Amino acid sequence: MIRPRLIVIGNGMAGMRTVEELLKLKPDLYDITVFGDEPYPNYNRIMLSPVLAKEQTIPDIILNDENWYAENGITLYKGVRVERIERTKREVITQDGRAFPYDRVLISTGSRAFIPPLPGADLPGVVGFRSIADVDAMLAVCREGGHAVVIGGGLLGLEAAAGLVSHGMIVTVLHRNGNVMDRQLDGAAGRILEKTLEDRGISIRLNAHTASLHGTDRVEAVRLKDGTELPADLVVMAAGIRPNIDVALNSRIYCENGIVVDDTLQTYDPKIYAVGECVQHRKSTYGLVAPLFEQAKVCANHLAEYGIAKYTGSMTSTKLKVTGVDVFSAGEIQAKPHHEEMVLADAARGVYKKLILNNNMVEGAVMVGDTMDGAWYFQLMRDKTDVTALRDHLLFGQAHVGDSGHGAKARVANLPDAAEICGCNGVCKGDIVKAIKEQKLFTLDEVRAHTKASASCGSCTGLVEDLLASTLGGDYSAAPSVKPLCGCTDATHDEVRVGIIRHELKTIRAVFDQFSWKTEDGCAKCRPALNYYLLCAWPDSYQDDAQSRFINERVHANIQKDGTYSVIPRIWGGVTSPSELKAIAEVAERYAIPTVKFTGGQRLDLLGVKKEQLPHVWRDLSAAGFVSGHGYGKALRTVKTCVGKEWCRFGTQDSTALGIRLEKLTWGSWMPHKFKIAVSGCPRNCAEATVKDLGVVCVDSGFELHVGGNAGIKVRVTDFLCKVSTEDEVVEYTQAFIQMYREEAHYLDRTAPWIERVGLPYIQRRLIEDPAGRKELAERFIFSQQFSQFDPWVERAEGKDAHEFAEPLVLA
Amino acid sequence: MKSTWFTVGPLVDIPRLGAKVVRLYGTPVAIFRTQSDEVFALEDHCPHKRGPLSQGIVHDHKVSCPLHGWVIELDKGTAMAPDEGCTPSYPVRVTDGVIEIEVQHLDAMARAATA
Numbered sequence: 008m009i010r011p012r013l014i015v016i017g018n019g020m021a022g023m024r025t026v027e028e029l030l031k032l033k034p035d036l037y038d039i040t041v042f043g044d045e046p047y048p049n050y051n052r053i054m055l056s057p058v059l060a061k062e063q064t065i066p067d068i069i070l071n072d073e074n075w076y077a078e079n080g081i082t083l084y085k086g087v088r089v090e091r092i093e094r095t096k097r098e099v100i101t102q103d104g105r106a107f108p109y110d111r112v113l114i115s116t117g118s119r120a121f122i123p124p125l126p127g128a129d130l131p132g133v134v135g136f137r138s139i140a141d142v143d144a145m146l147a148v149c150r151e152g153g154h155a156v157v158i159g160g161g162l163l164g165l166e167a168a169a170g171l172v173s174h175g176m177i178v179t180v181l182h183r184n185g186n187v188m189d190r191q192l193d194g195a196a197g198r199i200l201e202k203t204l205e206d207r208g209i210s211i212r213l214n215a216h217t218a219s220l221h222g223t224d225r226v227e228a229v230r231l232k233d234g235t236e237l238p239a240d241l242v243v244m245a246a247g248i249r250p251n252i253d254v255a256l257n258s259r260i261y262c263e264n265g266i267v268v269d270d271t272l273q274t275y276d277p278k279i280y281a282v283g284e285c286v287q288h289r290k291s292t293y294g295l296v297a298p299l300f301e302q303a304k305v306c307a308n309h310l311a312e313y314g315i316a317k318y319t320g321s322m323t324s325t326k327l328k329v330t331g332v333d334v335f336s337a338g339e340i341q342a343k344p345h346h347e348e349m350v351l352a353d354a355a356r357g358v359y360k361k362l363i364l365n366n367n368m369v370e371g372a373v374m375v376g377d378t379m380d381g382a383w384y385f386q387l388m389r390d391k392t393d394v395t396a397l398r399d400h401l402l403f404g405q406a407h408v409g410d411s412g413h414g415a416k417a418r419v420a421n422l423p424d425a426a427e428i429c430g431c432n433g434v435c436k437g438d439i440v441k442a443i444k445e446q447k448l449f450t451l452d453e454v455r456a457h458t459k460a461s462a463s464c465g466s467c468t469g470l471v472e473d474l475l476a477s478t479l480g481g482d483y484s485a486a487p488s489v490k491p492l493c494g495c496t497d498a499t500h501d502e503v504r505v506g507i508i509r510h511e512l513k514t515i516r517a518v519f520d521q522f523s524w525k526t527e528d529g530c531a532k533c534r535p536a537l538n539y540y541l542l543c544a545w546p547d548s549y550q551d552d553a554q555s556r557f558i559n560e561r562v563h564a565n566i567q568k569d570g571t572y573s574v575i576p577r578i579w580g581g582v583t584s585p586s587e588l589k590a591i592a593e594v595a596e597r598y599a600i601p602t603v604k605f606t607g608g609q610r611l612d613l614l615g616v617k618k619e620q621l622p623h624v625w626r627d628l629s630a631a632g633f634v635s636g637h638g639y640g641k642a643l644r645t646v647k648t649c650v651g652k653e654w655c656r657f658g659t660q661d662s663t664a665l666g667i668r669l670e671k672l673t674w675g676s677w678m679p680h681k682f683k684i685a686v687s688g689c690p691r692n693c694a695e696a697t698v699k700d701l702g703v704v705c706v707d708s709g710f711e712l713h714v715g716g717n718a719g720i721k722v723r724v725t726d727f728l729c730k731v732s733t734e735d736e737v738v739e740y741t742q743a744f745i746q747m748y749r750e751e752a753h754y755l756d757r758t759a760p761w762i763e764r765v766g767l768p769y770i771q772r773r774l775i776e777d778p779a780g781r782k783e784l785a786e787r788f789i790f791s792q793q794f795s796q797f798d799p800w801v802e803r804a805e806g807k808d809a810h811e812f813a814e815p816l817v818l819a
Numbered sequence: 820m821k822s823t824w825f826t827v828g829p830l831v832d833i834p835r836l837g838a839k840v841v842r843l844y845g846t847p848v849a850i851f852r853t854q855s856d857e858v859f860a861l862e863d864h865c866p867h868k869r870g871p872l873s874q875g876i877v878h879d880h881k882v883s884c885p886l887h888g889w890v891i892e893l894d895k896g897t898a899m900a901p902d903e904g905c906t907p908s909y910p911v912r913v914t915d916g917v918i919e920i921e922v923q924h925l926d927a928m929a930r931a932a933t934a
Contacts, residue, residue, distance in 0.1 A: 462888075526878065526879055527854060527879050528854050528878040529878055530878045530881075531876040531883030531888065531890075534876060534878065535876070554834055554836040554837050554877065555836075555876070557876065558874040558885040559885075562874075566871075566885055566886070568886065570870070570871040810832060810833075815840040815847060816827070816828065816840075816841045816842070817842045818826075818827070818841050818842065818843050818920070818922075819842075819843050819844055
């Protein structure tokens, strides 16, 4: 069979990432040919700094070796430059005059160092900092020692300077503006950085304008416009990059600063696509790796003829990583009249942080010295989170260090290799750094897949992101803001939820079809999410899909490591009786249940029940009046209470009865994740209500409502929502809050991260300032509860899903 | 080597994208049914921490282990990259709507001995 021919011009990171994404989607669609003008296979250009600093070697930074091309049936022409595309004949013409016919072309020619038109700029010894050849030339000079002048004090220039100084070169950086990295840093941040770099032996000349370069056989000196002359055995041009658009221009493809592409990465010629640093999209060009990868994904989707993905531009952040010098910058760097500025400057520690806010949303961050929270600020920017509630501690950061399992591991870069980062899976810093370097990992998901770090409870996610940033240096930027639901689709959680309602999708298969799922049956991530979204959208008509439920929810018990199950009957408000306790004791004895344990939620857990025993255990518990405690589900778990004014001399309200009332109303409800409630009878808060998803703290004059707490991985104290005066109001707010969480949070988001994403003010607007909206939410909750308050245990004790609980057939 | 085909039961007893467990010489074996009614059999232990694969979510020709989410290929029993490991698989066939599984005798004896 003759396949359509795809020719890729440019063998760099953006082009090959697009090919990789394409191979994942349609491995056999095209006959692929790649042209690269460098004599190497595809390598990781952002690792040139460590190669210059001799921390890594060329083989370390090869991303795809020649075997990869062969294994995937790709023809690679190394060291061959393409001259132009003959579009009318549909042929790519190389510089040596050969013609290659095509059906589609992908241009990924990248960028080159901008060499200012100075006299002497063509002398040997004047190099850019873009390629392996540049680094080789720099290392050759380093072996002899001497003076190096770096023209340009931006990210690339400073990384080059730091690399050269580590080889013992005498390095001067010339920068034409008033502070280094002036596109990313304000003056104050620039000065701290300049001081730090000067302490490392790099001289920096600001407002320095180069006039000419001098030398006979090779460069020997740099002369400035003010007449100063500096000796130079090496001159590194780091005055910016320019998109490589020669091939496009020669082919009469429309270009401005870069090759102009639309949201599908198509050029003005529909047969020709372009990605990477050579393109201009919505007036912007990008020089960082994260946007290129986002483009690659979208472009591959169109090359694979799915035709549904759109690239809408990227928000980028910059992180300079010269060992021990931390700089982070994203978004706006100077406040405009409509902005507010928050600044923290601690000169003695060399720390400077500035946030730029507009209308209570972060629009810019500049940080030097302590960049731990850069990823967090960036997330707040991309999510447009309302930070009103965070303002008093915003500048002090998110404090990953409060996460359980990571006590006091503040600065991940300073940790020894043996330090354990992921406490769940026992993964050390050294393992992660090694995997990032050797397996060429760029994203959190890749690190999770390869090392298991951050793949269980996720509490070390911040630390792993910091490690990615410190290992990959300037080019790491956190995962894209629009995260697809899972690997089966490019659609996001929100897009799917909106689509389910708008197109009245009523089955998982209908969602697959509407959003062109890439797998036949979805996966273990998306199917449970879709099942929940459909259930939430159509409570009265959706047919729950048992095979799309995680085992615990499918069999209504919690699987244990040996394959047995645990059973937790509901104990309303944590109040029980002698007869109930006797019934549980009898069940435990009758079925020889090995462990009976009190849970943290004022209930009893029967552990070690065999699957085929479950219906019998449930039948006996039902007979004693128990229903399922949903201790296994993304559902209402427990309502913890204190004894309240019934008994307690400090109690202000009947917290126990209120807790039981809330539990009777909310049990059985499926949610995006588990949901815990507590009611405390006074501000002493014995029910620990301020670390629950919803906490009620009774006071003499009424009830305080608190939301979004969590005592798990990341301890988060609730946000105070409001105070109400009657139990009926507590009930209405509870129903409305739960329904809003059910309808709007992403599957597997607890209330804490959900509220951190949307911001407390949003919740307050919906629940407090809009009483009619609150009532509607509560009514929708009450409606859906009609269909969920059936005890799943009694149904199964009576024979439902019998195939699940049958004794295994013994064949031999 | 001698082998025997054992009758597992009707295909329709297993839900699509579901599984059931049988025991062979003391070893639990998971029989999977895909969306398109293909049938596979694997020893019911994940190569990672011996989780019961029969309880996992089945998708395409794979199953996700319920304990830690490893994804195992139904046909060969191998773990999907980057995880590494393999769980033994058994030949199965469907005749007139009835699933049968093939057991090699020596193999079975060896397993019974180590079980």
